[in-house]
Amino acid sequence: MESLSAIAAGTYSLNDDSQDHINDTDNANRHSQTGHELYAASLESILAAAKRIGPLIHRTAVLTSSSIAELSGNRTFFFKCEMFQKGGSFKFRGACNAVYSISDDCIAKGVVTHSSGNHAAALALAARVRGMPAYIVIPKNTPICKLEAVKRYGGVVHLCEPSLISRERTAEAIVSQTGATFIPPYNHGAVISGQGTVALELLDQVPDLDAIVAPISGGGLLSGIVLAAKGINPQIHVIAAEPKGADDVARSKAAGQLLKCENPCTIADGLRASMGEYTWPIVRDLVDGVITVDEEEIVSAMKICYQQLKVVAEPSGAVSLAAVLSPQFTAPSSAWAGAKRVGVVLSGGNVDLEVLWKSFIPPH
Amino acid sequence: MESLSAIAAGTYSLNDDSQDHINDTDNANRHSQTGHELYAASLESILAAAKRIGPLIHRTAVLTSSSIAELSGNRTFFFKCEMFQKGGSFKFRGACNAVYSISDDCIAKGVVTHSSGNHAAALALAARVRGMPAYIVIPKNTPICKLEAVKRYGGVVHLCEPSLISRERTAEAIVSQTGATFIPPYNHGAVISGQGTVALELLDQVPDLDAIVAPISGGGLLSGIVLAAKGINPQIHVIAAEPKGADDVARSKAAGQLLKCENPCTIADGLRASMGEYTWPIVRDLVDGVITVDEEEIVSAMKICYQQLKVVAEPSGAVSLAAVLSPQFTAPSSAWAGAKRVGVVLSGGNVDLEVLWKSFIPPH
Numbered sequence: 001m002e003s004l005s006a007i008a009a010g011t012y013s014l015n016d017d018s019q020d021h022i023n024d025t026d027n028a029n030r031h032s033q034t035g036h037e038l039y040a041a042s043l044e045s046i047l048a049a050a051k052r053i054g055p056l057i058h059r060t061a062v063l064t065s066s067s068i069a070e071l072s073g074n075r076t077f078f079f080k081c082e083m084f085q086k087g088g089s090f091k092f093r094g095a096c097n098a099v100y101s102i103s104d105d106c107i108a109k110g111v112v113t114h115s116s117g118n119h120a121a122a123l124a125l126a127a128r129v130r131g132m133p134a135y136i137v138i139p140k141n142t143p144i145c146k147l148e149a150v151k152r153y154g155g156v157v158h159l160c161e162p163s164l165i166s167r168e169r170t171a172e173a174i175v176s177q178t179g180a181t182f183i184p185p186y187n188h189g190a191v192i193s194g195q196g197t198v199a200l201e202l203l204d205q206v207p208d209l210d211a212i213v214a215p216i217s218g219g220g221l222l223s224g225i226v227l228a229a230k231g232i233n234p235q236i237h238v239i240a241a242e243p244k245g246a247d248d249v250a251r252s253k254a255a256g257q258l259l260k261c262e263n264p265c266t267i268a269d270g271l272r273a274s275m276g277e278y279t280w281p282i283v284r285d286l287v288d289g290v291i292t293v294d295e296e297e298i299v300s301a302m303k304i305c306y307q308q309l310k311v312v313a314e315p316s317g318a319v320s321l322a323a324v325l326s327p328q329f330t331a332p333s334s335a336w337a338g339a340k341r342v343g344v345v346l347s348g349g350n351v352d353l354e355v356l357w358k359s360f361i362p363p364h
Numbered sequence: 365m366e367s368l369s370a371i372a373a374g375t376y377s378l379n380d381d382s383q384d385h386i387n388d389t390d391n392a393n394r395h396s397q398t399g400h401e402l403y404a405a406s407l408e409s410i411l412a413a414a415k416r417i418g419p420l421i422h423r424t425a426v427l428t429s430s431s432i433a434e435l436s437g438n439r440t441f442f443f444k445c446e447m448f449q450k451g452g453s454f455k456f457r458g459a460c461n462a463v464y465s466i467s468d469d470c471i472a473k474g475v476v477t478h479s480s481g482n483h484a485a486a487l488a489l490a491a492r493v494r495g496m497p498a499y500i501v502i503p504k505n506t507p508i509c510k511l512e513a514v515k516r517y518g519g520v521v522h523l524c525e526p527s528l529i530s531r532e533r534t535a536e537a538i539v540s541q542t543g544a545t546f547i548p549p550y551n552h553g554a555v556i557s558g559q560g561t562v563a564l565e566l567l568d569q570v571p572d573l574d575a576i577v578a579p580i581s582g583g584g585l586l587s588g589i590v591l592a593a594k595g596i597n598p599q600i601h602v603i604a605a606e607p608k609g610a611d612d613v614a615r616s617k618a619a620g621q622l623l624k625c626e627n628p629c630t631i632a633d634g635l636r637a638s639m640g641e642y643t644w645p646i647v648r649d650l651v652d653g654v655i656t657v658d659e660e661e662i663v664s665a666m667k668i669c670y671q672q673l674k675v676v677a678e679p680s681g682a683v684s685l686a687a688v689l690s691p692q693f694t695a696p697s698s699a700w701a702g703a704k705r706v707g708v709v710l711s712g713g714n715v716d717l718e719v720l721w722k723s724f725i726p727p728h
Binding site: 058083307 | 422427450667673675676713717718
């Protein structure tokens, strides 16, 4: 992955000359945020992303529900509905920012990624919007519907063996042949900056939040959110939500070092990755805490999304709701007992109805 | 029903003295609209309703989808998502306006209706918000989940036999015993005015619409919408959408007289009622046309809501989407071929996941 990340970073050339701080390879993933360390993104790069992608993305709706509030001791939740984003998840923001950060002379060469999830479809869509080819490396065991979404958005699918080494080698071969820019799903400054626009929007829609809770996997979304939110309001709490069956963030934070996600086992298929070298320092330094939820809590949250909010949330998308309904958040002894106005990021809605329905049937 | 309607109308006493035009029995259901006939509501009564219920209702989101637009020849659809309304459908608007139009000295006596659908839950919720009892007459064969929704909102459930005569007699008995105000589901000035706030909001959110399409059953929603929309912009087209299996509106418009819905047969359980004496004249005079859709088109529209918009639409709630995707709307020869910016009211989302799932499985 290292070589591909470096290639990706090296292609940056911003349309807006005033944001030249990610305009060369060395600095592309190193922004000053707190003064004691350089991060891969910053409030400034997120504001630049918002300007760049604003006309291309949906400003997603924020929903509230008094019946869900009643489940959580008189708190008010503001649900940021990223299932309404183009492509059905927040991933379009980061993909779009990365694609539109590529210099004009590299457009014809296209972009490449390896992914079986929402990033693949989002990158294909973003590339189509900018009129450039997107080469998407997809493991052979990926569900047909995910593959079809990539094709529907005009992505050129390259099938590979279902292993990380096969995915990386296939992508590297495409880069060598085409000169395409590699856009990883999260461990990348422009992707983090794009995802951070979720928090900019949310705090514009609801300025006086006490806390924001969002799911974490590789950390692109959460590191973007925490940089934006604490850049605007240093007092705000930012909390990660992850499945117990893929709790590398909770373990990493406890250990003070980046631990990988070994043998993830969760219905939340979007939350099985591990943080990377660019997302981990941000999560380590700035995220206030991690709430882990079990599979039953995730399914219950999906059901509440369906029944109360009337929105479609995929398992990963409902993990943040599961977190704010769990005792770790609601108990009087919780560190966030004082958080009364809480932004909850519902990150995506790409789930087949059959999968949703079957997840609600208790196993026999 | 007549006696109950009269009782309902007679109890009006508006909080806002400036809106005294529905302040007595005779005028409660007769507003001047076009000059040649008095209707049960008007742009003015709808504006008054918006003022009255504004702080109590959700201003529901408007969604767009370029992938759905592609299905309909370069039109832009603006989906007014009333499944996000309190109680899960637009019905809360009318119920709330009716409940808050009752004079203070009648609060303790409560409200009553007979309904097995969204109006029952909406009225129970509206009454709870105002702190008054709600007596809801429900046929014995009503699904448990609908009954539970009424109870959850604090409604006092009175079971009756599953016939209109039993429903009416049970409701009349409750009125006699309690002095409660009868609030019918649609054939009522304050209910029509409340539902009309959908169009006020939509035209505030998207001012330059060429047309609005909404489902019709008893006509409360559509007559409110057409009064509001044409009051604001006389050039706008307002189109009714209804199932072929309950096409009394299309037949009534063709015949020029109110025809009842005989043996309705449609999955859209919210669209099986017939228009009433207050809604029919408005629909007859002001609604531009009726599009009828078959069951397959309704199910397909529900699926598109789930897969593309990521919202939960009940069958009745998706009928308007089915209409704008049908050849009756999209064909070059259609009367609305010139309508490029179209508001589509998705009226509700109260559908059990099991019902949704099973409706998508083709019958064997």
